[in-house]
Amino acid sequence: MKKQDIPQDESNLQSANMTEMLYVTDENNNYTTAQSIGWEAKKAALDESMALINERIEEAKQNVANNVVSPIIYFMELNKMDLQVLAAYVGKWQWTVKRHAKPTIFKKLSDSTLKKYADTFGISVDELKNFDGK
DSSP states (O other): OBGGGOOBOOOHHHHTTOOEEEEEEOTTSOEEEEEEOBOHHHHHHHHHHHHHHHHHHHHHHHHHHTTSSOHHHHHHHHTTOOHHHHHHHHTOOHHHHHHHTSHHHHTTOOHHHHHHHHHHHTSOHHHHHHOOOO
16 A cells, blocks of 8 residues: 555544554555544444444443443453453453353452452442442
């Protein structure tokens, strides 16, 4: 792609104040880099991905409200993590994090354990404890 042909269509990258670096050719056909804020095809893919992520977040929120899962699952989804990543951040086995995702177990967790989760999510222990999905 030629440097002057780089698409600059509005996308989620622009709203996040980000750009994407692309390898392009300049006027002398030498490879160089240039910035793009996106193009239609990428915008469609990013929009679909964000819609799926938002659906997962809303589902997790409803599951917390219905007492199906603990707030750990909602904040994990909100922070775009999975069990493996969250377990690594809090220094626990995945099966332990999965166990902590049960509302009955979550209510029995110590403040020091809750603090590890809260610090990982960038919230206070009180916010984590008192999140009810509503």
